[in-house]
Amino acid sequence: MDGEPDLLIGGSWQSACDGGRRDIVNPADGSIAATVDEAHPDDATAAIAAARAAFDHGAWPATPVAERCALLDRVADLLARDKEALSLLETRDTGKTLAESRIDIDDVISVFRYYARLAAVQADRVVDVGDPEVISRVVREPIGVCVLIAPWNYPLLQMSWKVAPALAAGCTLVMKPSEVTPLSTIAFTRLLEEAGTPAGVVNLVQGSGARLGPALTDTADVDLISFTGGVATGRVIAETAAKHVTKVALELGGKNPHIVFADAVTNDADFDASVDHVLTGVFLHSGQVCSAGTRLIIEESIADDFVAALADRAARIRVGDGLDPTSETGPLVSEQHRAKVEDYVALGLSEGATLVCGGRRPDDPALAKGSFYLPTIFDGCDRSMRIVTEETFGPILTVERFTEEAEAIMLGNDTHYGLAAGVRTSDAARGERVVRALRHGTVWLNDFGYYTAAAEWGGYGKSGNGRELGPAGLAEYQELKHIWHNTATRPAGWFKG
Known part of the structure; x- marks a missing residue:
């Protein structure tokens, strides 16, 4: 980035071994935000080898937990120092508003602070086996070399959910951000280095998953693969890892219901708040959120008025460049992704859903070069429609109606996913x-979208397996070892000869 090598392998910043480069496009105007190194599979293999050597022969896995936690706190301090620069990179990369990017960086800082505190107080467990001469302990050890693959919608935030607990546990790692949005992760890696992370403990490669995926996942030198992304890719990773019995942790998105009962809107204030939460839940970051509330499941008696209010307000959401302080939501991440969203809108119309707002690109000529799309609402939807069952990952809300509580629950659970x-x-x-x-x-x-670093995050069904954040998020990067210590020296008594 900016002429410097962008791959970190074994403590050395390097260019791709084959000279590959990739343009990173600003989705707000189609301009080139940066040009970065595009790793070759051999670079990925070298990064894993460096992480393997650092784990097997380096000092980091046995570094006292207090020192590892101190490193995490130093990283948090550096993130706070560079918050504005990182936020700008995140907005240039993803298109999201600068206000959203600043919140993301604050959350990244919180994640590092949380795991610094958690790892510091985590204790071994003593097991009472009923024998005063035996000391039985369960201890935690780092799982080993971890490949961490993050998505494009929350590049640095989702990477931090993996990096902070991995480092706290004493693991070594290879990071691969999305090839579409690597800028903030490159800058973040330099901060990890500045904080004093030993050479080889943290490695960075970026490039397409299709190009780098086999090198990163089809190897016996990796102990854990943590992936956030789509079901199809997650399935391939799980199948590949199974050949080596490599542990995987997968967060694979969702098709998330937002159920509104009539008794939630008995006065104007409650009505307004409910409309606000439904809009925010689905149209924040232009719907490019794995936990977005893309399925409104609403009680029939209030549905007409509620949907009309949603459509009125959705039409007034200010769509624009994320660097414009008046923008409330930015563009989609790329032209390719906008085309996918447009295909889903066309599909919804062909399936018989009723378009009540949006469904097109904005008219403003100032936005013509960006990947913008208007907030879109479909009424009259049901479970036979693909726009209801598939993750559209864009600014599309579908509306389903119910009359009884049991029906609402049935609809909410009638999905292959189970994230939120x-x-x-x-x-x-x-x-x-x-x-x-x-x-x-x-x-x-009676809320939507909030989370805390102290509570686990993950899904049921095809939303994946394992958990990030919370104590379970640290446990993903640890092995449990039982140590049975017999303090009395005497024969076992089995052999009688």
């Missing part, structure tokens, strides 16, 4: 019944 869901009701007992019945990894009650 929302429920809106003023009835506390109903709220508890419904959130307990929904088979999703995160369920918001």
Whole structure:
């Protein structure tokens, strides 16, 4: 980036071994935001070898936990120092608003602070085996070499969910950001180096998954692959890793229901708040969010008024360049991705859904060079439609209607995914019944979209396996070892000869 080598392998910044380069496009105007090194598979193999050597022969896995936690705190300090520069990179890369990018960097800082605190207080477990002469302990050790593959929609945030616990656990790692949005991860890697991460502990390659995937996943030298992305790619990674019995942790997106009961909107204030949360849940970052509430499941008695209000307000969402402070949502990440969203809109129309707003590119000539698309709402949807069952990953909301609580639960669970869901009701007992019945990894009650580093994140079904964040997010990067210590020296008594 900016003429410097962009691959970090074994403590050395390098260019791609075959000289490959890639232009990174600013989706707001189609301009070239940067040109970076495009790794060759041999670079990926070298990065894994460096991580393997650092784990097997280096000091990092046995570094006292207090020192590892101190490193995480130094990283957090550097992130805070460079917050504005990183936020600008994230907006240039993804198109999201600068306000969203700043929130993302704050969350990255929180993740590093959280794992610095958690790892520092995590203790071994003593097991009572009923024998005073035996000391039985369960201890945690780093799992080993980790390949960390992050998506394009939250490049640095999603990478931090992997890097912070991996380093806290004492692992070594190879990072691969999306080839579409690598800029903030490159800058972040330089901060890891500045913070004092030993050579070989952190390695970075970037390039297309199709090009680098086999080298990163089809190897016995990797102990864990953590991937966030689509189901199809996740399935390939799992199948490849299975050949080597490599552990995988997968977060594969969702098709997330947002259930609104009539008793949630009994007055104007509640009505307005509910409309606001539904809009925010689906159209933040132009719907390019794995946990976006893309399926509105609404009680029939309020549906007409509610959908009309949604359409009115969605039409007034300010779409624009993420660097424009008046913009409320930015472009889609690329022309290719916009074409995919447009295909889904055409599909929805052909399936018989009713378009109530959006469904097209904006008219503003100032936005013509960017990958913009208007917030789109389809009413009259049902489970036979692909726009209801498939993850469109764009600014598309589908509306389904119900009359009974049991029907709402059935619809909410009628999905191959299970990442997140929302429920809106003023009835506390109903709220508890419904959130307990929904088979999703995160369920918001009278809210939508928030998370904390201290609570686990992940999904049921085809949304993946394993968890990020929280104590379980650290456990993904640890092996458990049972140590049985017999303090008395005497024969076992089995052999009688």
